[in-house]
């Protein structure tokens with residue numbers, strides 16, 4: 222088991238990998254190498270990293286279309302992730318899914334889902350499978366705050382609670398559902414209020430600290446693994462970019478983004494690591510290693526072949 226200091230270093234490394242991956246994806250998108258939808262996770266890194274750090278190999282992760290970060294945190298390689306964005310056969314979904322549909326059966330990473338909130342019911346099914354097999358597996362389900370207004374969310378939470386399933390629902394509340402701010406779409410600002418209807422344990426936290434996310438999810442995962450049932454967590458976070466690559470994000474109040482950037486979780490974690498005794502050289506070395514990994518991932522994606530017509534056809538039901 223890692224001590225607290227080393228765990229923070231590991232989580233910093235993962236957050237930095239996600240940040241640099243997303244920056245490279247934005248660049249490739251701007252030059253037309255990535256097409257279709259592309260939703261970046263920049264600013265929200267502590268949520269996926271802190272949460273997934275708690276998992277074992279037989280646990281499940283399921284997420285929305287903003288899932289590049291969760292996939293990398295779960296262990297999908299930057300090469301496979303970038304190749305998926307480029308639509309290449311070497312991608313984690315063979316280039317057939319693209320940005321919104323990362324998938325890995327080996328890593329129990331069950332997507333990548335484009336239908337807002339629909340995957341919450343799938344998460345409940347995954348947790349049911351773990352309980353049925355009695356393997357003590359836990360499912361982490363990530364959903365946006367907008368997704369909590371959707372029918373699938375209520376269906377998923379109802380059965381998770383009724384059947385006491387080992388699942389942790391994590392609301393990634395980044396304050397905007399596309400361009401709609403929270404106050405225009407939700408009658409309550411405390412989304413854990415929704416847990417009461419399902420008699421479910423809940424907690425709401427400021428998710429700018431990766432260590433805080435880790436500790437909060439740890440409690441919920443421990444409960445789930447012990448057969449004590451589901452938890453609903455609300456994590457207050459912020460996305461630094463628009464909803465997708467085609468959104469200039471003009472709907473934010475002036476100065477909000479700049480204020481949030483002053484609390485950039487990567488900067489605060491970097492500062493914490495220095496306080497813990499990590500040297501500039503150590504932190505620069507991790508940055509350099511990640512830069513190399515990202516350059517390698519982009520080269521790999523660029524030079525990988527596309528799927529053949531026959532291979533594509535084999536994936537189509539007619």
Ligand SMILES: Cc1ncc(C[n+]2csc(CCOP(=O)(O)OP(=O)(O)O)c2C)c(N)n1
Pocket residue numbers: 285287335336337338364365366367368369371393395397398399464
């Ligand atoms: C069922 C459904 N309705 C609408 C959409 C269009 N849509 C895509 S993303 C989105 C906003 C979702 O916001 P939120 O759940 O808060 O997640 P975020 O993008 O902020 O991470 C909407 C309405 C969709 N994909 N699926």
